[in-house]
Amino acid sequence: GAGVSQSPSNKVTEKGKDVELRCDPISGHTALYWYRQRLGQGLEFLIYFQGNSAPDKSGLPSDRFSAERTGESVSTLTIQRTQQEDSAVYLCASSSPWGGEQYFGPGTRLTVT
Amino acid sequence: GEDVEQSLFLSVREGDSSVINCTYTDSSSTYLYWYKQEPGAGLQLLTYIFSNMDMKQDQRLTVLLNKKDKHLSLRIADTQTGDSAIYFCAERANDYKLSFGAGTTVTVRA
Numbered sequence: 175g176a177g178v179s180q181s182p183s184n185k186v187t188e189k190g191k192d193v194e195l196r197c198d199p200i201s202g203h204t205a206l207y208w209y210r211q212r213l214g215q216g217l218e219f220l221i222y223f224q225g226n227s228a229p230d231k232s233g234l235p236s237d238r239f240s241a242e243r244t245g246e247s248v249s250t251l252t253i254q255r256t257q258q259e260d261s262a263v264y265l266c267a268s269s270s271p272w273g274g275e276q277y278f279g280p281g282t283r284l285t286v287t
Numbered sequence: 288g289e290d291v292e293q294s295l296f297l298s299v300r301e302g303d304s305s306v307i308n309c310t311y312t313d314s315s316s317t318y319l320y321w322y323k324q325e326p327g328a329g330l331q332l333l334t335y336i337f338s339n340m341d342m343k344q345d346q347r348l349t350v351l352l353n354k355k356d357k358h359l360s361l362r363i364a365d366t367q368t369g370d371s372a373i374y375f376c377a378e379r380a381n382d383y384k385l386s387f388g389a390g391t392t393v394t395v396r397a
Contacts, residue, residue, distance in 0.1 A: 178329075205383065216291070216375060216387035217330075224383070233384075265329060269383075274318060276385060280329040 176200065178279035180266050186285045187256055195251045195282045199268030204246050207267040207276060210235075217265060223249060224271065256286045293376050293388035299395055305363040307391045309376030312357060316378040319352060320385065321361045324373045333361070333374075363393075371395045 179198045187193050199206050204225045209217040219233040223243040234240070238256075243249040253260055263283050267276040290312045299305045311319070317338050322330040336343045336350045336359075343350045349362040363370055373390040380386075 207383075207385075209385075209387075214389070216389045217377075217385070219384045219386075222383055230382075230384075267330075275332055275335065276320075277332060278322075278330040 178266055178268050178277055180264075180279040180282050182282055183280065184283045184285075186287060189258060189286055190255055192252065192254045193256055193284060195253075195264050195284070197249045197251070197266030197268075197279060199247070199249070199266070200277060202246075202270075203268035203277075204271045205269045205276075206243055206249050207269075208241055208249070208251050209265045209267065211263045211265055211281070213262070220251070220264075253284075256284075258286045260284060261286045290386050291376055291378055291388035293374075293391045295389065295391060297391055297393045299366050299393065301366060301368060301395050301397050303366055305361075305366045305370065305393055305395075307361045307363075307374050307376075307393065309359040309361075309388055310357055311359065311376070311378045311386075313378055313380045313386070314357065315380045316357075318379040319350075319359050320375075320377040320379070321348075321350065322375040322377060322387075324375065324390070326372075330375065366393075366395050368395050368397075 206223045208220040222230040238254045241251045263281040265281045267278045269276045320335040321333045347364045351360045375390045376388040377385040
């Protein structure tokens with residue numbers, strides 16, 4: 175079956191511009207996660223959605239970052255007024271409600287120039 | 288993440304066994320995971336173990352968990368060139384977030 179998909183795969187943007195990243199989770203997965211991976215580092219949790227519950231935004235690094243998800247479908251991560259330190263790979267994962275296995279998408283590589 | 292630590296590099300000869308080690312700090316961890324990341328690719332879930340287990344074997348992979356010492360290891364038997372990748376250890380506590388180590392880069396030499 176189809177896995178987690180993300181778009182775009184690569185995004186180059188100028189400092190100060192806004193960007194929107196998209197994630198399509200595995201069908202039937204109610205839980206969706208966004209992580210950030212800086213070069214040479216592990217993954218950093220950003221935000222978590224579970225069904226229609228309020229999302230856990232505790233990992234978002236600043237108010238320039240926001241994410242939305244409609245029901246149990248697509249999610250978008252928006253970064254406003256991008257900064258060079260936002261350059262990273264943004265990974266999305268989805269899982270069943272109990273979350274034992276998180277399946278990751280291929281990521282979006284964001285480069286802020 | 289600062290709560291999960293791994294050695295950064297491992298070099299192994301093709302055909303030998305690889306052992307990747309990880310330590311974590313959260314004693315309430317419920318699941319521990321190993322993910323594989325090949326160049327330019329996303330993370331592939333290799334295996335995971337419940338905290339009430341001490342060993343799990345899946346084909347060439349063996350996971351050992353020492354809960355007392357908060358130590359997790361991944362053994363890859365008969366290491367192949369296709370096993371060259373970055374391996375991430377991750378823990379999940381009572382919530383849903385995964386805390387990741389910085390990754391171990393495994394290089395398989397002929």
